[in-house]
Amino acid sequence: MAHSKAKTMFILAALASVSLIQGAPAWANGTSGYTFEQGFPTAETSARAYDDADLQRAITAYRFWYPTVSVEGIFNGNRAVxxxxxxxxxxxxxxxxxxxxxxxxxxxxxxxxxxxxxxxxxxxxxxxxxxxxxxxxxxxxxxxxxxxxxxxxxxxxxxxxxxxxxxxxxxxxxxxxxxxxxxxxxxxxxxxxxxxxxxxxxxxxxxxxxxxxxxxxxxxxxxxxxxxAMDSTSLKWEDNIQFWQKLNEIIQQEPIVEKYLPMYGLLSALGIEKGKDFNPDERMTAILEKAAREGRDQLLVSAFDSSRPDRFAWSDRKWEWAGLVPDSAQFETKAGVDMEARDRWFAQAIVTSPAMFRRTAGAGSLYWLGARDGTGAYLDGGKTYRLSIPQPVPGKLFWSVTVYDAQTRSEVQTDQDKAALRSLFELKDVKGTEPVDLYFGPEAPKGSDNRFIKTVPGRGWFAYIRIYGPEGPAFDGSWKPADFEEVK
Structure with missing residues (x-):
């Protein structure tokens, strides 16, 4: 009898298992966050899924079309004056x-x-x-x-x-x-x-x-x-509905670029389509504004906190390549377009050319990004740092270090009214083979006036080292700058 009862329980359990497999898959039981009844979405699930899908589309579209709106900032900056x-x-x-x-x-x-x-x-x-x-x-x-x-x-x-x-x-x-x-x-x-x-x-x-x-x-x-005073950025548009309004204006003005057809399809799903009015309702406006904020923030993470090992210029330094794909103005690799590299560049910078990304001796110029000190901490406008640059710098033309505000990605603005130390100007008297020490902080250390850039307490900053006409040691590791070192 006990054996018969156990057998019956096993059969019932097996049948229940089959029922679950055939009629109620795991995702129907809430593991996805959506609720389905008898295989069909509830009204609440459908509404949420539509919102989630539109937000995902909008963030992808934002990141892809960011360079388009960014360059419109240059156009409008010129027009404004x-x-x-x-x-x-x-x-x-x-x-x-x-x-x-x-x-x-x-x-x-x-x-x-x-x-x-x-x-x-x-x-x-x-x-x-x-x-x-x-x-x-x-x-x-x-x-x-x-x-x-x-x-x-x-x-x-x-x-x-x-x-x-x-x-x-x-x-x-x-x-x-x-x-x-x-x-x-x-x-x-x-x-x-x-x-x-x-x-x-x-x-x-x-x-x-x-x-x-x-x-x-x-x-x-x-x-x-x-x-x-000019503003050639998209800063005032980039985290709100104006981003999408500007993008719509551009879509209406310009011809369709065939290779971007899938990305135009994303925009169409969001209400932006050539030849049609863009009038988002309250729901879509809220989604687009959220996408602008989150998309912008994701771009900034790509710019300043990438996890890619190929970002480092040298294994024992915190300096990074500003451009991650050598020689390609369109960030193309054998595997396709490197979207992370594209995001990273346009979050920081404007315009592209193959000459800007080459890593060969004699190339036009090269850029290295420094956003952290030697300990890995972000650069803080309220602290003082020293940067030691070995001499001579391997460039046929000249070199510089320029300081940027992390929030505006533009040159720091202080009463010093300058943001760069340049070999043709402030550093023209640097000679010989001894390293030159440069300083950055809210106050100039004693004796460093012509080798100092002022920063703003409460605001993060980053720097670019640029070499024009770079030579072999800039690429083979036989020359490299020190990391930023905090001066207590």
Whole structure:
């Protein structure tokens, strides 16, 4: 009898088990956080799933389209001071008053918004020490100019051709094809011998005009913005609904870029679609604002707390490569686009070019990021640090250390009104083979005035070391800077 009862209990348990397998899978019992009844979602589950899916789509879309909205910040920064598209180019010996993601004071800059919707535009450089590029509205690389470009610093006429142009392309031009109408042209003039004014004049000699006027060009005007306070960032949009409003404006203005079709599909699911009005309801607005905050924060984690071992420039230092994919302006690898590297770069910086990421001797320039001291602690604006730079620095041209506010990703703003120590300027008297000590903190240590950058208590900061014309020891480990060391 006992045996029969045990057998019956076993059979009932087996049947119950089969019932669970066939009719009530594990996810139906709440392990996913969703509730299903007889295999169907409850109303509460459906509502939550829709919200969760839209938030996931929105965060992915935010991270992908961030470079597009970021470059719009450059365009709007120019427009705010009267430098309109196809009408003017701004030039500046930049400093902390020009707010822009990791802009620097090493060389004067020139930038203009190039609109090719009405036909190709010409950018004419004379022979000289220029480093320039054109990026499209998504910060995709279009063309290098100057020393890293096809003119190799010997001068030339660069022709930027848009997606709709069907006309003939005349001979004698260095041609770059762009998939968007709006493009950023950015050019630096190297201050050879420390002559900053001469470099500014070289920028003012650049000519930009429509191809249609090539026979009798009337170049756009040049505006010196050195003393102007400018904001060329997307900071005011990046954590709220304005991010999506700006992105929608761009989607409406620009042609569809075919290789991004899946990402346009994500936007369509969120209510942003070319040819349609963007009017998110209260639910979608809340989701999009949350996605902007969380997406931005995820980008900053990629920028400043990556877990990738390949980020380190040297195994015994805290310095990291700012760009994680060598030689590719689009972060392409054999496995596909490195989205983490892409996120990391655009959270910190603007514009791309293959020349910016090369890790070979003779490359245009290289950038190392320092956000932590030698103990691994983040750099604190209320503390004082020493940075020892071995001499000579392996660069054919010059080198610098620039300090950035971690929240704005722009040069620190203090009453010192500078954020960089440069071999052509503040450090021009550094000679020999002994290391030079640089200082950073709220107050200058005694005797360090010309080798000191002021920081702000209560605000974190990070630094870039830049070497222009880097040589072999910068890559093979035989030369390397010290870590930041706190001075008690």
């Amino acid at each position: 009267g430098i309109n598209d196809n009408e003017a180019m701004g030039v500046a010996a930049a400093g902390p008053r020009q707010v822009g993601f990791t802009l620097n004071s090493d060389t004067p800059y020139g930038s203009a918004t190039i609109d090719v919707s009405k036909g190709p535009m010409v950018i004419e450089l004379r022979e000289g020490a220029y480093i320039g590029l054109v990026n499209d509205h998504n910060q995709g690389w279009v063309q290098d100019m100057g020393i890293p470009g096809p003119d190799a610093g010997k001068g030339g006429k660069h022709l930027i051709v848009g997606p709709d142009y069907k006309g003939a392309i005349p001979e004698g031009y260095l041609v770059g094809h762009t998939p968007t109408y709006k493009n950023v042209a950015a050019v630096r003039a190297l201050p050879v011998g420390g002559d900053q004014q001469k470099a500014l004049e070289a920028l003012k000699a650049i000519k930009i005009y429509p191809l249609a006027e090539a026979a009798d060009p009337k170049p756009i005007k040049v505006v010196d913005t050195t003393e102007m």
